[in-house]
Amino acid sequence: MTETIINFILFAMLISTAFAIVRMTSLFAVIMLASVFSLLTALLFVTLDAVDVAFTEAAVGAGISTVLMLGTMALTARHAKPQTQSNAIPFLVVCVTGAALIYGTMDMPNFGDPNAPAQVHVAPEYLERSIEEIDVPNVVTAILASYRGYDTLGETAVVFAAGIGVLLLLSGLARRRKEDEEEGDI
Amino acid sequence: MDWDFIAGHVNYWMFIVLMMTGLYIVVSSGNLVKKIVGLNIFQVAVFMLYISIGKITGGTAPIFPSDRQGHLEIDPTIVYSNPLPHVLILTAIVVGVATTSLGLALIIRIREEFDTIESDDLVKIEQQLTSADNKEHGEAMGGMA
Numbered sequence: 001m002t003e004t005i006i007n008f009i010l011f012a013m014l015i016s017t018a019f020a021i022v023r024m025t026s027l028f029a030v031i032m033l034a035s036v037f038s039l040l041t042a043l044l045f046v047t048l049d050a051v052d053v054a055f056t057e058a059a060v061g062a063g064i065s066t067v068l069m070l071g072t073m074a075l076t077a078r079h080a081k082p083q084t085q086s087n088a089i090p091f092l093v094v095c096v097t098g099a100a101l102i103y104g105t106m107d108m109p110n111f112g113d114p115n116a117p118a119q120v121h122v123a124p125e126y127l128e129r130s131i132e133e134i135d136v137p138n139v140v141t142a143i144l145a146s147y148r149g150y151d152t153l154g155e156t157a158v159v160f161a162a163g164i165g166v167l168l169l170l171s172g173l174a175r176r177r178k179e180d181e182e183e184g185d186i
Numbered sequence: 187m188d189w190d191f192i193a194g195h196v197n198y199w200m201f202i203v204l205m206m207t208g209l210y211i212v213v214s215s216g217n218l219v220k221k222i223v224g225l226n227i228f229q230v231a232v233f234m235l236y237i238s239i240g241k242i243t244g245g246t247a248p249i250f251p252s253d254r255q256g257h258l259e260i261d262p263t264i265v266y267s268n269p270l271p272h273v274l275i276l277t278a279i280v281v282g283v284a285t286t287s288l289g290l291a292l293i294i295r296i297r298e299e300f301d302t303i304e305s306d307d308l309v310k311i312e313q314q315l316t317s318a319d320n321k322e323h324g325e326a327m328g329g330m331a
Contacts, residue, residue, distance in 0.1 A: 007197065011200045014204060015200070015203060015204060015207070018204060018207040018208070018211075018227055019207065021207075021211060021220075021223060021224075021227070022207065022210060022211055022214075022215075027217070027219055027220070030219070030220055030223055031219075031223065034223045034226060034227070037227060037230070038226075038230065041230050041233075041234065044234060045234075045237055048234075048237045048238055048240075048241045048267075049240075049241055049242075049245055049246060049247045049248070049266075049267035050237045050240070050247070050267070050271075050272045050275070051247045051249070052272055052276060053233070053237060053272050053275050053276055053279070056276055056279050056280070057230075057233075057279055060279055060280060060283050061226075061230065061279065061283070064283055065226065065283055065286055068283075068286065068287050068290050069219065069222070069223070069286075069290065071290075072219060072290040072293055072294055073219060075294050075297065076219065076293060076294060076297040076303050077217075077219075077297070077302075077303055080215065080216070080217035080219070080220050080304070081216060081217065081304050081306075083214065083215070083216065084306070085306075087214050090210055090213040090214035091210065091214075093209075093213055094206045094209050094210045094213065095206075097206060097209060098202055098203070098205075098206040101202045101205070101206075102199055102202055105195055105198040105199065105202070106195075108195065108198060108239075109194075110190070110191070110193075110194025110195065111194050111195065111196075111197045111198065111238060111241065111243075112194075112241050112242055112243030112244075112245075113194070113242075113243070114242045114243070114245075114265070116239070118239050118240060118268060118270075118271070119240075119242060119268055122270070123240075123268040123269065123270055126269060126270065127248060127266055127269070131250060131258060131260065137249055137250040137251075137252055137258060138248070138249045138250075139248040139249070139250075139266070139269040140248060140249075140269045140272045140273055140276070143269055143270065143273045144273045144276060144277075148273060151273075151277055152277065155277045155280055155281055158281050158284055159280060159281070159284045161284075162284035162285065162287060162288045163284070163287075165288050165291065166287055166288055166291040169288075169291040169292060169294070169295050170291050170294060170295070173294070173298065176298070177298075
């Protein structure tokens with residue numbers, strides 16, 4: 001019961017943060033609220049028993065993304081233009097998509113049901129056997145680094161590719177800027 | 187639709203509300219940085235949905251406790267939540283940050299090239315460029331393009 005109450009309070013905070021982001025035009029406020037949103041998400045992950053995910057979200061979502069976005073804001077603009085065209089069409093799109101998704105949850109098992117298909121298929125085997133086979137007390141670590149080690153290798157490859165992409169896009173930014181200024185002087 | 191069904195599904199519906207808020211920011215906002223923030227909210231809401239599927243009522247985090255000598259004691263009465271969604275979402279969070287950083291780098295390049303990060307201004311600039319191109323090539327071919 002306490003868990004349900006905590007869940008609801010966190011949800012209320014998450015939704016009010018998200019609505020505040022919708023209304024803001026100052027990009028600094030938007031980015032800071034996004035960071036708050038990530039921290040609240042990390043709290044929610046703790047109540048959902050996903051402690052590893054919670055601290056990854058707190059470090060990566062609230063930390064690194066915020067720093068990256070602040071850097072982008074410093075290099076681009078501080079304020080978003082207020083909206084000019086009407087919001088009717090986006091609102092309609094969102095309502096229809098939301099209704100379709102809610103229709104999709106109708107045949108899902110109840111939240112926290114121990115007999116849900118996701119709980120009875122392979123998960124118990126991982127929980128039973130990981131201690132003999134891998135000997136790491138944290139089952140999430142055992143699966144991430146050992147059973148599904150190739151996935152983690154693939155993830156590293158994705159991060160590497162993204163890093164190369166960012167480097168290629170941004171390389172020469174300072175040089176081009178300097179050249180522009182020199183041309184402006186002449 | 188009884189009370190049990192609603193109590194068991196209201197969590198999913200709240201995640202969907204969050205997801206749709208993110209989608210609304212992406213669709214309605216003209217500012218590219220704000221669009222990326224909206225995408226992040228959408229993505230985090232999907233993560234929450236996945237993690238909530240792995241939750242078992244009365245369960246605890248899937249970490250086995252050990253005593254002071256470092257000897258593991260597995261108590262069969264303790265229920266552990268499903269660790270598989272946690273693993274999937276750990277990977278997804280890191281990949282999400284990689285894609286976010288790529289998007290932000292693209293925004294910086296767009297700003298450098300067009301001096302704006304508002305999508306409606308970008309559309310206008312694109313239209314001007316296209317009409318200038320059409321005019322030039324149309325004249326070269328001897329007529330309206």
